[in-house]
Structure formats: C-alpha cells, structure tokens
Amino acid sequence: MSQDADTSPAEAPELEESNLDEAHRLRHEFVESVLERLDAADDEGVRELVEQLHPADIADLFEQVDRERRGPLAAAVRDLLDGEVLSEMNDFVREGLVDELDNVQVADLASNLDTDDAVAIIEDMEAEDQREVLRALDPDDRAAIEEALAYPEETAGRVMQRELVSVYENMMVGDVIDFLRDSQDMTMEFWEIFVVDARHHPVGTCALSWILRTPRNFAIADVMKREQMLIPVDMDQEEVALRFQKYGLISAAVVDSDGRLVGMITVDDIVDIIAEEAGEDILRLSGAGEGDINEPVKDAYRSRVRWLVANLGTALVASFIISLFGAAIEEMVALAVLMPIVASIGGNAGTQTMAVAVRALAINELTRSNTWRTIRHELAVAIFNGATIAVLIGIGAALVFGNPMLGGVIAAAMLINIVIAGLAGVFVPVTLERMGQDPAVASSVFVTMITDSIGFLAFLGLAVASGLVG
Known part of the structure; x- marks a missing residue:
C-alpha cells in the first residue's frame, strides 16, 4: 500500500x-x-x-x-x-x-x-x-x-503498519543506501530502518541520519542500535501506548509468536490510541457507553440505560436503610434536611479517590507492589478531608438548628462516610482489576452504593444511638 x-x-x-x-x-x-x-x-x-x-x-x-x-x-x-x-x-x-x-x-x-x-x-x-x-x-x-x-480488535496486530524498511545485518552501509535508492515498492515515508537476521528476527534499528553520516564501507551491524523495544503482535493497544509513553519511543517493531518482524507501530498511531483509551475510561466511569455525539440514538440508549437501571438498584439499598429509621426522621425533620448533605459529600469524596485509582491502574502506577501504600495515602487524605468537612458541617448544623448534639452527630457521620468513601474508592477498582474486570466500567456503581448506604446508616444510626431521637 x-x-x-x-x-x-x-x-x-x-x-x-x-x-x-x-x-x-x-x-x-x-x-x-x-x-x-x-x-x-x-x-x-x-x-x-x-x-x-x-x-x-x-x-x-x-x-x-x-x-x-x-x-x-x-x-x-x-x-x-x-x-x-x-x-x-x-x-x-x-x-x-x-x-x-x-x-x-x-x-x-x-x-x-x-x-x-x-x-x-x-x-x-x-x-x-x-x-x-x-x-x-x-x-x-x-x-x-x-x-x-x-487479529483481535485493539491489539498491536490490528493497529500496526506493514509498510516498513528492513535490511539484513550482514549488509554494508553502502549496500543499504543503494537498496533504499533503487527499491521501487518501498514506503515513501520512514525515518528508521529495522535490521534483521537471516530468520527475519529484529536485531537492531538504525536511524536514517546515522546511515547518511556513516562511510559506505562500514557494516550496518556496527552502526545500528541493538537495544530496542519489541511489541508482541497480540499485546493490547493500551499496553503498547504505555510502553511508548514510558520509554519515549518514536517507533517500535512488532513481532509474531516466533519472534519474526511483521510490522511496526509509530508514535502518531499511539497519540490516537492514548486519546481513545483516556476517553473510554472517563466515559465508562460515568456509564455513558461510547459517549459520542454522532452515535445513533438507539445505540446510546442501550449503552446508558443499563447503568441507570443498575443505579436504580443500588439506590433502593439506600432507600431501604432510610426506611429503617422512618420513625426517627418523623420525630426530627432536621434529619431529613441534612441527610442529602451526608450522602452528597461522601459520594463526591468517593468519586475523587476512585478517579485517582482508576487512572493509576490504567497507566500502571498502581500495582500489587504499592497497593497498600496507596491505600494508606488515600486513607490519610480522607481523614484530613473528613475532619475538615466534619468541623464545618458540625458547627453549621449546631448554629442553624440550635442543637449542639445534632451538630456532633452529623460531624461524626460525615467523618465516617468520607473515610469509608476514600477506602471504597481504592478497594473497589483494585478488587475489580484483580478479578480481571475493567475497573472503569463498574466502579462508580459500587462506590456510590457504599457511600450512600454508609452515609445514611452512620447519620441516622448515630442519631438514634446518641439519644437525639427516640
């Protein structure tokens, strides 16, 4: 081509x-x-x-x-x-x-x-x-x-280019230059040459600038760079993008199961993949499916409605917890006024931590080696955030409703919910990833259920336990 x-x-x-x-x-x-x-x-x-x-x-x-x-x-x-x-x-x-x-x-x-x-x-x-x-x-x-x-979709084999330039390691620089000039079927745009052995296994790479600046009587094997990144043909494209990003690659050879050179991937393709994968993760977190404004209405409906149905199911769990404290809510209307605040702040805190964890998993920053360090880090952040918000809401509720006990109850509930939200925001994505599931797809549903349920349970439960209501 x-x-x-x-x-x-x-x-x-x-x-x-x-x-x-x-x-x-x-x-x-x-x-x-x-x-x-x-x-x-x-x-x-x-x-x-x-x-x-x-x-x-x-x-x-x-x-x-x-x-x-x-x-x-x-x-x-x-x-x-x-x-x-x-x-x-x-x-x-x-x-x-x-x-x-x-x-x-x-x-x-x-x-x-x-x-x-x-x-x-x-x-x-x-x-x-x-x-x-x-x-x-x-x-x-x-x-x-x-x-x-x-090849499967979203693998190196599907996105690689077959149009590349390869030469044998026993050629001289002059032979390579003559080959590049005389070949009629060669791709018109390239900046790197792949050097292969007799079995067509890649053994090195050589930039065009090196060839142009080297005397003709030098062996190409003496000019080439032997260290190179080889991409298996069945590697997921997201992992390929991470390799390019980590090692600052411009291009990389793609090899089959026998180690033979079958194609190459260039950085211009990787830019598209990075943008595509990043967009997919954000849309999956929100349950928006493809999330494309050009997507047919029926397809958009099918991809989004199932997550709304799932959210409906998790919302029923929170509603059931509220129903257990119906008498307490009737006795003190202020509880009904303050409940949405506890759930909302907890949900936002969980979403913040979950977004950080999902991104870290996607770019291989969060691994088995540093999982517990990450959990301790997010727990510390959650404690500080929870304490700050708890003091603010506690003082505010005490002043507005003229009830210091109510202020203390909502402050304690807020602290508990934000800490739990921070833990859930890490544990849920990590658990899904360990189970072989995409953490960007289902994390938000579970984290929302946890923060809503714990928020209502902590707030209403503490109100009853403290004697604020009968």
Whole structure:
C-alpha cells in the first residue's frame, strides 16, 4: 500500500484565515457557507470551498453537518473524499459514509492508505461488503488487510503498519543506501530502518541520519542500535501506548509468536490510541457507553440505560436503610434536611479517590507492589478531608438548628462516610482489576452504593444511638 504524500500536513494548502478560528476549528460562518451552496445544489461552489481544506478539516466538516446532508456533501466533493479523509473521520460518521459508497470505491480508497488506516475503514463493514472490498483489492493489499483483520480488535496486530524498511545485518552501509535508492515498492515515508537476521528476527534499528553520516564501507551491524523495544503482535493497544509513553519511543517493531518482524507501530498511531483509551475510561466511569455525539440514538440508549437501571438498584439499598429509621426522621425533620448533605459529600469524596485509582491502574502506577501504600495515602487524605468537612458541617448544623448534639452527630457521620468513601474508592477498582474486570466500567456503581448506604446508616444510626431521637 502507498500513502499519498500530497496529503501530509507539511504540504497542506494554505487556508484562508476566515476558514479556521484561533483554535484551528472550522468557523461557523464557513460551515454555513458550504451548506448554503449545498442546499442550492451548487456542487461546484461547494467543491471550491472544500478543496482549500486539509483532509483532517474535511473530516471535521462532515462531522459538523447533519446526517441527512452528509450524503449530498459526499457527492459534491467525491474527488476530494479520499482515504485519508475517511481515516480522520469519527467512526460513526465514517461508517455512514462508507455505506453510501460502492465497494469498488471503498477498495480504491483503502489501496492508497497504510494498512492500519485501511483496516479502520473496512473492519466495521458488513461481512458481505467486506468480502467484496477485499476481492477488489490487489493481492498484496488484500493479504495484508486480511492478516490484520485476523487479529483481535485493539491489539498491536490490528493497529500496526506493514509498510516498513528492513535490511539484513550482514549488509554494508553502502549496500543499504543503494537498496533504499533503487527499491521501487518501498514506503515513501520512514525515518528508521529495522535490521534483521537471516530468520527475519529484529536485531537492531538504525536511524536514517546515522546511515547518511556513516562511510559506505562500514557494516550496518556496527552502526545500528541493538537495544530496542519489541511489541508482541497480540499485546493490547493500551499496553503498547504505555510502553511508548514510558520509554519515549518514536517507533517500535512488532513481532509474531516466533519472534519474526511483521510490522511496526509509530508514535502518531499511539497519540490516537492514548486519546481513545483516556476517553473510554472517563466515559465508562460515568456509564455513558461510547459517549459520542454522532452515535445513533438507539445505540446510546442501550449503552446508558443499563447503568441507570443498575443505579436504580443500588439506590433502593439506600432507600431501604432510610426506611429503617422512618420513625426517627418523623420525630426530627432536621434529619431529613441534612441527610442529602451526608450522602452528597461522601459520594463526591468517593468519586475523587476512585478517579485517582482508576487512572493509576490504567497507566500502571498502581500495582500489587504499592497497593497498600496507596491505600494508606488515600486513607490519610480522607481523614484530613473528613475532619475538615466534619468541623464545618458540625458547627453549621449546631448554629442553624440550635442543637449542639445534632451538630456532633452529623460531624461524626460525615467523618465516617468520607473515610469509608476514600477506602471504597481504592478497594473497589483494585478488587475489580484483580478479578480481571475493567475497573472503569463498574466502579462508580459500587462506590456510590457504599457511600450512600454508609452515609445514611452512620447519620441516622448515630442519631438514634446518641439519644437525639427516640
């Protein structure tokens, strides 16, 4: 596969200042101008405006217009709608557009992309359409994409590029330079060469700058860097991103189960993965599913409603605890007034600790080696936070209701709930992670249930135990 050099950011056409705002987003006025010409069936006018844009901005344009207008817009700028534009698009928008293109067009677009970008376009198509697209591709391109599709989603094998440059370790620098000049099928963009042995196992890497500055009669094995990070083909993409982040990698070789070089991953792909994984974790914490504004309403409903149902179940637990103290609440209305404060503050404290723990687990900062140190740290923070909030709410309640005993009860309940919230915010994600579950998915439901239940139980229970109410 080849990548069109004309679409690289360095060669992007100069944009009129009126097209983009200071944050490099398409201006509302520009989008409206495109839509006005589109509604007037002025396809040539639409094309004149859109052809000024970089492929990433064309993708943004499609994401900003209504679903009903994306088809006509695609028809108006069909010759500009190349593979790079599709690879930059939001997944839901791209799927809708691909459905409107015939399979030969999709195959033509895919053939001009790196394998990882081509896979991103083809992988979500219906099985029959996918087979037709693959049949329309050149044999080499088809084999590369089929191999990528055979790997599980979100693994190194699915996101790696097959387009790389490798040379044998017994070659001289002069031979390598001649090879780079004479090869016609080589990828056009690369900055690192992988050195392999006779079994095609990677043994080192060599930057282009080193080759250019080394005499021709030196062996490439004497120039290369032998230490390198090898990525197993079945490694999860999030773990790959952590390796890049930890070791400051620009690119890394991907090897199969036999240790043979099969591809590479570059930092530009990792940037997308980091953004995607970070967004997924935040959305999972809130139970918002894909959380994409372009997601179909039915899909968004299905992904979100199940967590609302789960929250309903946990809320019933807290309601049951309240019902046990119904007589006490009837006797002192102030208890009903103050209960939401205890639950709300405890819930916020638990959410803070849970967010810290989930992030630490995601980036491998929280491990088995430092779990107890982390728990002690968060417990100390919770005690200080709890004491501060307890003093404030205790004094406030005593003054407002003229009842020092009530102030002491809510202060003690607040301290207990915030400390429990801090412990739950760590224990719940860590326990889920130890059980092989994603802590970002279910942690919030359990932490909320714990903080609400403990908050009500501590507050109402202390009110009864202290003799504040009968």
